Amino acid sequence: MKTRIRELRGERKLSQEELARAVGTTRQTITSIEVGKYTASLPLAHKIARYFGRTIEEVFLFDEEKEGNSV
Amino acid sequence: MMEDYEKRIKLQTALLWVLLILTLAANVVLGVMWDRWFLDPREMTELAQQVQKTAYFGFLIYLIVCIVRNKRLLRERGRMEEKEREEKDERRRFVSGLSERLSAQVFTVLLSLAVFVSSLLDMTAFAVLLATLGGYAALRLLAWLWYSRKY
Numbered sequence: 001m002k003t004r005i006r007e008l009r010g011e012r013k014l015s016q017e018e019l020a021r022a023v024g025t026t027r028q029t030i031t032s033i034e035v036g037k038y039t040a041s042l043p044l045a046h047k048i049a050r051y052f053g054r055t056i057e058e059v060f061l062f063d064e065e066k067e068g069n070s071v
Numbered sequence: 072m073m074e075d076y077e078k079r080i081k082l083q084t085a086l087l088w089v090l091l092i093l094t095l096a097a098n099v100v101l102g103v104m105w106d107r108w109f110l111d112p113r114e115m116t117e118l119a120q121q122v123q124k125t126a127y128f129g130f131l132i133y134l135i136v137c138i139v140r141n142k143r144l145l146r147e148r149g150r151m152e153e154k155e156r157e158e159k160d161e162r163r164r165f166v167s168g169l170s171e172r173l174s175a176q177v178f179t180v181l182l183s184l185a186v187f188v189s190s191l192l193d194m195t196a197f198a199v200l201l202a203t204l205g206g207y208a209a210l211r212l213l214a215w216l217w218y219s220r221k222y
Contacts, residue, residue, distance in 0.1 A: 024156060
């Protein structure tokens with residue numbers, strides 16, 4: 001899944017470690033989410049979005065075709 | 072949150088102490104009752120004796136290391152916070168779940184193979200391995216039922 005986390009971090013000059021601490025996770029998890037290797041759970045996605053003052057849809061870009069889970 | 076984790080670490084440390092004392096006590100009881108319950112040590116192979124000693128002392132060392140690590144965590148708050156964050160990290164749990172599932176599947180195949188081979192060679196080993204396989208299968212079924220009721 002694509003995300004805008006790296007871009008939003010860049011705007012705030014925030015390191016992965018700082019974001020990880022703020023949302024109660026590890027730097028490795030933030031890295032994996034940013035590069036699209038790991039999809040965050042709903043609670044973590046919510047925490048990240050809330051931290052940046054955005055909605056989940058603004059931070060996490062769900063590609064229905066690629067994810068293969070049409071509702 | 073942090074207080075809950077601290078309580079958990081303290082409880083874990085207490086349980087580790089109990090386990091350490093029970094392991095030491097078991098060694099004394101086994102030493103006294105060995106002749107009545109088990110093989111004459113002279114009938115054991117060198118390898119069997121070595122494995123037995125390594126497993127026993129290895130377990131003791133593991134318990135001591137865990138106790139020391141927990142004590143250090145309780146002393147250093149920053150380290151405890153870091154550890155809690157690592158343990159609660161969802162990706163780490165996801166990766167652990169995947170690796171445990173894979174190793175459990177491989178373990179089942181290897182254990183089944185060992186049961187088959189032992190049935191051709193040694194009846195005592197066969198009985199032990201079959202009981203282990205049966206116990207493992209029952210445990211997996213119970214765990215599955217428990218989790219499927221929970222979620």
